[in-house]
Structures are given as C-alpha cells and as structure tokens.
Amino acid sequence: MKIGVIGGGQLGRMLALAGTPLGMNFAFLDPAPDACAQALGEHIRADYGDQDHLRQLADEVDLVTFEFESVPAETVAFLSQFVPVYPCAESLRIARDRWFEKSMFKELSIPTPAFADIQSQADLDAAAASIGLPAVLKTRTLGYDGKGQKVLRAASDVVDAFAELGSVPCLLEGFVPFSGEVSLVAVRGRDGETRFYPLVHNTHDSGILSLSVASSDHPLQALAEDYASRVLNKLNYVGVLAFEFFEVDGGLKANEIAPRVHNSGHWTIEGAECSQFENHLRAVAGLPLGSTAKVGESAMLNFIGEVPDVRKVMAIDDCHLHHYGKAFKVGRKVGHATLRCADRATLDAKIAAVQALIAQA
Numbered sequence: 001m002k003i004g005v006i007g008g009g010q011l012g013r014m015l016a017l018a019g020t021p022l023g024m025n026f027a028f029l030d031p032a033p034d035a036c037a038q039a040l041g042e043h044i045r046a047d048y049g050d051q052d053h054l055r056q057l058a059d060e061v062d063l064v065t066f067e068f069e070s071v072p073a074e075t076v077a078f079l080s081q082f083v084p085v086y087p088c089a090e091s092l093r094i095a096r097d098r099w100f101e102k103s104m105f106k107e108l109s110i111p112t113p114a115f116a117d118i119q120s121q122a123d124l125d126a127a128a129a130s131i132g133l134p135a136v137l138k139t140r141t142l143g144y145d146g147k148g149q150k151v152l153r154a155a156s157d158v159v160d161a162f163a164e165l166g167s168v169p170c171l172l173e174g175f176v177p178f179s180g181e182v183s184l185v186a187v188r189g190r191d192g193e194t195r196f197y198p199l200v201h202n203t204h205d206s207g208i209l210s211l212s213v214a215s216s217d218h219p220l221q222a223l224a225e226d227y228a229s230r231v232l233n234k235l236n237y238v239g240v241l242a243f244e245f246f247e248v249d250g251g252l253k254a255n256e257i258a259p260r261v262h263n264s265g266h267w268t269i270e271g272a273e274c275s276q277f278e279n280h281l282r283a284v285a286g287l288p289l290g291s292t293a294k295v296g297e298s299a300m301l302n303f304i305g306e307v308p309d310v311r312k313v314m315a316i317d318d319c320h321l322h323h324y325g326k327a328f329k330v331g332r333k334v335g336h337a338t339l340r341c342a343d344r345a346t347l348d349a350k351i352a353a354v355q356a357l358i359a360q361a
C-alpha cells in the first residue's frame with residue numbers, strides 16, 4: 001500500500017518509520033527542498049496548491065493523509081476527487097480555524113474558555129470589555145507553538161493589539177488560570193472503533209512543548225475520553241486526533257484539537273504497545289487498531305534549536321534518541337528523546353538527566 005502525505009516534516013518521517021515494517025510505501029508532497037521525510041520515501045516537491053503535482057500524488061497512492069492542519073481547503077477538495085483522504089475535509093476545516101473549533105466545542109457542550117470572533121479593533125475593544133482581562137488574542141488560523149497570539153493583561157495591551165497580530169481574523173479567549181495542561185491522543189478507525197492513549201501532562205517553554213509525561217490512572221481520563229468521543233463521532237473522524245485541555249478547578253477546559261499525529265504523543269513510539277504513528281496508519285488504511293496501553297513509565301523531551309551531545313544522550317539507559325535530520329535553527333523542533341522506565345522515581349531522575357544535557361547544548 002502506498003500512502004501519500006501532505007507535508008514532509010518530522011511527523012511524516014515518523015509515520016514512514018512506523019509504516020515501513022507494515023509493508024507501506026510513502027510519498028510526501030512538500031515545497032521545502034530539505035523536507036526531512038524525504039529520507040523515508042518519495043519527495044514530490046511542490047506547493048500545496050499545485051494541482052498538477054497533487055494529481056500526480058493522487059494517481060500514485062492508495063490514500064492521502066496529512067501531517068499538518070493548515071492545508072488549504074481547496075487542496076483537500078481537489079485531492080478528494082481522485083483518492084480517499086483521511087481525516088476528511090470537514091475535520092481539517094474545523095481544526096484549522098479556532099473560531100470553528102471553539103464553536104464546535106460549545107455545540108457539543110464541551111467546556112472551553114469564553115471566546116469571541118474578532119474582525120476589527122472595535123470588535124476587540126467590545127470583546128475585551130465583555131470577556132474581561134486578562135485574555136488571549138489568537139489568530140484564527142495558522143498559529144502554532146505560541147506564534148500568532150498575544151496575552152492582553154492591561155487595557156493598554158488591548159490598544160493596537162489587532163494590528164499587532166496583522167489585522168487578520170482573530171479570536172479573543174478568556175485567560176484560563178490552569179493548574180496544568182494535558183492532552184489526549186485518540187485514534188478512530190474507518191469502522192468507528194475508537195481507542196485512547198493515557199492522558200499526557202505537558203510543559204511548555206516560550207510557547208513550545210518541552211516535556212510530555214504519560215500519566216497512570218489520571219482522574220480526568222474518563223472525562224477527557226468523553227469529550228474527545230463527542231468530537232470524533234461528530235466529525236466521523238478517521239485517524240489520530242490530539243485533544244489539548246487545560247486542567248482547571250478539578251475539571252477540563254478544551255483548548256484545541258490537532259487532526260493529526262501530535263508532538264505530545266511521541267512518547268508512544270517506545271512507551272506504548274502500538275505508537276500513535278502506527279495507529280494513525282492502521283486507522284486510515286482500514287486495518288485493525290493496535291493497543292494503546294503503556295509499556296512502562298514514559299516521557300518525551302523535545303530538542304529545540306539543536307540536538308544535545310548524542311553520545312551523552314545515548315549513554316543514558318532507557319533513553320531513545322530521535323534525530324530528525326533537520327538543520328538546527330533557534331525555536332525549531334529538531335529531535336526528541338523518549339524515556340521508558342520501570343517506575344516513576346527512575347523516570348523523574350532520567351528526565352532531569354536529559355534536561356541537564358539540553359541546558360548544556
């Protein structure tokens with residue numbers, strides 16, 4: 001089976017690493033000459049709107065999937081004429097726009113921060129008055145890793161904030177005084193079967209995920225699964241979907257969904273019976289889903305900007321290095337390490353050891 005992937009970054013690369021042993025081949029469509037997934041499959045170097053190359057991809061593969069959600073709607077619609085596309089166009093339409101996403105949470109009675117659509121500075125002034133400060137202004141589309149957003153704490157921050165984010169459609173959200181951030185990685189097959197990984201506790205550094213720790217028997221697991229199920233069923237979703245939540249007042253508030261494999265699920269490569277990457281491929285290919293059970297205490301640490309001394313990383317027992325083969329650049333995710341240990345105390349000690357290497361890099 002040949003799988004077409006829109007995007008050829010590290011997520012595409014890890015999909016291919018998981019799918020190759022299943023007998024799958026891969027083609028990646030990505031305009032970047034140095035797309036790091038090209039080491040694992042064919043690289044169709046073209047823009048996402050290039051219909052000739054999209055048609056070439058569609059003709060070559062059995063199905064198409066995505067490694068990022070900001071794919072133009074026309075690209076998805078065009079491909080869907082010729083080849084099965086998972087997840088479906090509607091899932092991408094909702095997930096790529098924070099207004100559609102938050103409106104869906106509201107419709108499904110999933111708690112989420114107060115929010116308002118912002119098309120102008122006048123809209124922002126009115127929404128800041130009704131939602132109150134602090135609040136977070138976010139571009140409706142194309143935001144990631146803390147980019148395209150601004151925390152508004154004082155009235156002076158509101159003045160000109162719309163222009164500062166580029167005068168594009170935005171969303172204003174109430175600021176959530178969360179005690180933690182967790183994510184749930186779910187997978188749903190073509191037949192509707194759904195499985196969930198354990199909730200993951202996430203820590204960010206300057207808006208970028210730095211550490212994910214898989215939980216054991218998290219008290220909010222069932223609630224998170226309930227909320228995620230509502231979304232998966234509403235969208236008739238196929239594939240892996242990640243759901244990010246704020247932990248607040250002993251409950252959960254939905255932040256966002258990602259209609260793809262997710263950074264907070266990388267620990268599953270070594271830490272779960274079947275990784276998120278393999279399960280995404282199983283789901284889109286119509287194969288039986290794999291077990292989402294943890295196989296130890298597990299955590300993932302991102303390497304941002306550069307990979308620390310690989311000899312030292314590899315010298316830590318129970319530590320698995322993932323080097324994406326990308327050029328090092330400030331703020332760029334260039335690799336990660338997964339830890340898998342027998343008990344939590346050992347895991348915590350090893351997290352500290354990897355963090356020390358990251359600090360030295």
Ligand code: AMP
Pocket residue numbers: 113136143144145146173174175176177178181204207244255256
């Ligand atoms: P996002 O791109 O929406 O995932 O936001 C990036 C990060 O900003 C989140 O992981 C939170 O740490 C923080 N953040 C986003 N929205 C809010 C909010 N409404 N209240 C408090 N913190 C937020």
